[in-house]
Amino acid sequence: MEEFLKQAQQVGIINESYNYIIGNLDFHSFDLEEYKYSEANITSFRMFSPEQPNMQNLLNSIDYTDVEEIFRNGSCPITMEMALTFDAVQLFAETLKHHSLRAIGVSCSKNNDNVLEDGSSFRNYMRSMDIQNKTLTGRIFFDGYVRKGYTFDVIELQPSGIVKVGSWNQNDGFSAQRLAPTKSQFDNVDNLLADKTFTILLSVSNKPYASVVESHQMLEGNNRYEGYGVDLIKELADKLGFNYTFMNGGNDYGTFDKNTNKSTGMLKDIIEGTADLIVTDLTITSERQEAVDFSTPFMSLGIAILYVKPQKSKPALFSFMDPFSKEVWWFLGLTYLGVSLSFFILGRLSPTEWDNPFPCVEEPTELENQFTIGNSLWFTTGALLQQGSEIAPKAWSTRLVASIWWFFTLIIVSSYTANLAAFLTIEKPTSLIDNVQDLANNKGGVTYGAKRSGSTRNFFLTSKDPLYKKMNDFMTNNPDLLTDSNENGVELVKKGVKYAFLMESTSIEYNTMRECGLRKLGDALDEKVYGIAMRKKWPYADKLNQAILELQEQGALAKLKNKWWNEVGAGLCSSKEEPPDASALNMENLKGVYLVLVVGSTLAIIYGVTSWLIYVISKARVYHLPIKDAFIEEFRIVTDLQTYTRELKSSASVYSVSKSSSLSSAVSSQALQTRRKLKT
Ligand code: GLU
Numbered sequence: 001m002e003e004f005l006k007q008a009q010q011v012g013i014i015n016e017s018y019n020y021i022i023g024n025l026d027f028h029s030f031d032l033e034e035y036k037y038s039e040a041n042i043t044s045f046r047m048f049s050p051e052q053p054n055m056q057n058l059l060n061s062i063d064y065t066d067v068e069e070i071f072r073n074g075s076c077p078i079t080m081e082m083a084l085t086f087d088a089v090q091l092f093a094e095t096l097k098h099h100s101l102r103a104i105g106v107s108c109s110k111n112n113d114n115v116l117e118d119g120s121s122f123r124n125y126m127r128s129m130d131i132q133n134k135t136l137t138g139r140i141f142f143d144g145y146v147r148k149g150y151t152f153d154v155i156e157l158q159p160s161g162i163v164k165v166g167s168w169n170q171n172d173g174f175s176a177q178r179l180a181p182t183k184s185q186f187d188n189v190d191n192l193l194a195d196k197t198f199t200i201l202l203s204v205s206n207k208p209y210a211s212v213v214e215s216h217q218m219l220e221g222n223n224r225y226e227g228y229g230v231d232l233i234k235e236l237a238d239k240l241g242f243n244y245t246f247m248n249g250g251n252d253y254g255t256f257d258k259n260t261n262k263s264t265g266m267l268k269d270i271i272e273g274t275a276d277l278i279v280t281d282l283t284i285t286s287e288r289q290e291a292v293d294f295s296t297p298f299m300s301l302g303i304a305i306l307y308v309k310p311q312k313s314k315p316a317l318f319s320f321m322d323p324f325s326k327e328v329w330w331f332l333g334l335t336y337l338g339v340s341l342s343f344f345i346l347g348r349l350s351p352t353e354w355d356n357p358f359p360c361v362e363e364p365t366e367l368e369n370q371f372t373i374g375n376s377l378w379f380t381t382g383a384l385l386q387q388g389s390e391i392a393p394k395a396w397s398t399r400l401v402a403s404i405w406w407f408f409t410l411i412i413v414s415s416y417t418a419n420l421a422a423f424l425t426i427e428k429p430t431s432l433i434d435n436v437q438d439l440a441n442n443k444g445g446v447t448y449g450a451k452r453s454g455s456t457r458n459f460f461l462t463s464k465d466p467l468y469k470k471m472n473d474f475m476t477n478n479p480d481l482l483t484d485s486n487e488n489g490v491e492l493v494k495k496g497v498k499y500a501f502l503m504e505s506t507s508i509e510y511n512t513m514r515e516c517g518l519r520k521l522g523d524a525l526d527e528k529v530y531g532i533a534m535r536k537k538w539p540y541a542d543k544l545n546q547a548i549l550e551l552q553e554q555g556a557l558a559k560l561k562n563k564w565w566n567e568v569g570a571g572l573c574s575s576k577e578e579p580p581d582a583s584a585l586n587m588e589n590l591k592g593v594y595l596v597l598v599v600g601s602t603l604a605i606i607y608g609v610t611s612w613l614i615y616v617i618s619k620a621r622v623y624h625l626p627i628k629d630a631f632i633e634e635f636r637i638v639t640d641l642q643t644y645t646r647e648l649k650s651s652a653s654v655y656s657v658s659k660s661s662s663l664s665s666a667v668s669s670q671a672l673q674t675r676r677k678l679k680t
Contacts, residue, residue, distance in 0.1 A: 201249030256291035283455035294531035302524025310429030323419035347371025350395035397608030404600030422582035449481030516573035
């Protein structure tokens with residue numbers, strides 16, 4: 001039933017022309033918020049009255065956390081099934097008071113045929129009971145096997161919620177309890193307007209303000225039209241008591257040229273006296289105000305852009321780059337080079353990385369360093385791509401950099417993979433234009449227009465803003481892009497021919513709730529209001545303004561807007577959440593891991609340089625050399641980027657060669673010998 005009501009509303013058959021009798025006895029428990037103002041006559045029944053003391057006691061004993069929400073609009077959360085179950089238990093309990101029941105053991109096994117022998121006599125006794133005081137659904141007694149004595153509440157859905165309008169029981173039949181209006185709705189009527197009839201102009205192909213009622217019947221007179229404007233006049237007429245005749249004024253609301261003193265469109269009809277009021281999406285403008293008077297505004301709005309929703313774009317050729325921002329890719333490249341360089345430098349600095357190139361040769365004449373420029377780059381590449389390389393760092397400093405780099409690549413590669421998955425599953429929608437600047441520049445070849453004779457077009461015609469002037473020139477040079485009505489504009493946008501329509505925000509709101517492929521783009525360009533136009537010095541203007549203000553204060557205008565925008569024919573576009581947006585990871589997301597890398601590499605370099613200095617000093621001590629000489633010799637070897645080998649003289653010759661040329665070789669040779677000793 002709830003689904004039925006929802007769909008009936010979507011196809012626009014929940015309105016004042018329809019009467020519904022709902023047979024579902026749980027109608028009172030539905031959420032009826034959306035139908036309250038529909039003016040449809042919706043009647044239903046319920047088997048109990050929530051105001052009855054037993055029900056009140058029961059409701060009070062239930063601990064509802066949000067009572068207000070549950071009992072919203074007079075609805076009641078107790079369903080018929082609950083009430084009948086409650087009563088069945090009451091009847092059983094009452095019967096037990098008069099007829100004892102011998103309890104027998106009950107087993108859950110399948111073959112359990114333990115049947116109470118006196119069950120049927122208990123049941124018969126139960127059928128002879130007549131109880132009333134403790135039940136929710138009224139008196140309970142039986143006629144044969146049929147329960148009797150129930151009463152139905154006749155309920156109606158009204159703007160205030162569910163209201164009991166009568167009751168029915170078998171004995172007395174239907175009795176109406178509708179409260180007779182204590183005060184006639186015309187009590188407030190000002191006699192001045194009470195017997196007047198006004199001709200009111202509508203623009204009848206202009207939803208939701210006015211449109212022709214779609215009906216299989218031949219409708220006549222005012223019944224032919226429906227919409228916000230129609231309802232607004234009905235409300236005002238109820239308050240002021242006047243009569244009215246609607247007339248279709250077409251799509252041209254009209255302009256006034258004070259130079260020629262000529263007016264056009266509906267405005268002309270008012271000035272000439274062929275009509276009394278214009279009720280539509282008529283913007284109050286200074287130019288129109290010179291020719292006619294306007295009532296107090298009943299709606300506020302601004303010009304905005306109606307455009308198609310972003311379309312899914314084809315994946316780009318280099319979309320694999322998307323998971324990281326440009327900045328991250330640049331930093332990654334620089335880090336890669338920086339880390340390779342650290343390997344190269346630390347490799348040369350640490351004595352442990354100078355090793356015997358031919359392990360089979362027991363007495364090598366030279367030592368080799370594996371961290372050449374090429375090998376350093378290769379090792380870093382291998383780790384970055386989660387692969388290995390033959391190179392294995394041996395010194396603590398190079399090992400520390402390697403560990404930090406492995407950790408860094410692990411995080412980077414995992415982040416890349418995770419974000420790539422998001423990018424592959426989400427086709428990011430793209431839009432050719434995003435704001436009014438893009439539109440003014442015809443970005444992506446998007447053209448635009450507005451209603452030819454409306455206040456929107458006039459806004460651009462009179463604007464001093466360079467951007468809007470530019471847009472005005474474009475529209476003046478392309479008159480075929482202007483439309484006769486908002487409806488035609490919407491159709492053009494829907495066709496998807498790279499066309500945007502400048503339209504008032506209220507109409508955009510209405511259309512985007514029904515045309516799921518459309519959306520409002522950017523903020524409103526201006527602020528303005530709609531009003532009812534009338535002849536200058538119209539004698540009833542004050543009364544009309546007063547009534548509009550009262551409707552505003554009573555919330556009636558908001559209700560009307562809600563009805564025509566959010567209820568009638570709305571709800572077609574699923575409010576499904578927009579798919580999550582996948583965005584490229586930037587440095588902000590990865591700065592932690594970069595920090596770890598920088599700190600780790602710095603520590604490794606400090607360690608590498610310190611151990612190198614210690615090595616140079618100890619070398620100078622062992623050979624009783626000036627530290628400076630030892631330092632110069634080692635520095636030369638380290639900075640000689642051409643060679644990756646250092647000569648190693650035989651231990652005998654170590655002491656005979658000149659100290660400056662063979663210093664390092666001697667120490668390396670000694671280191672080698674020490675290592676060999678350790679091995680054996
Ligand atoms: N509200 C406008 C008017 O009064 C019509 C619609 C428009 O120009 O966008 O003329």
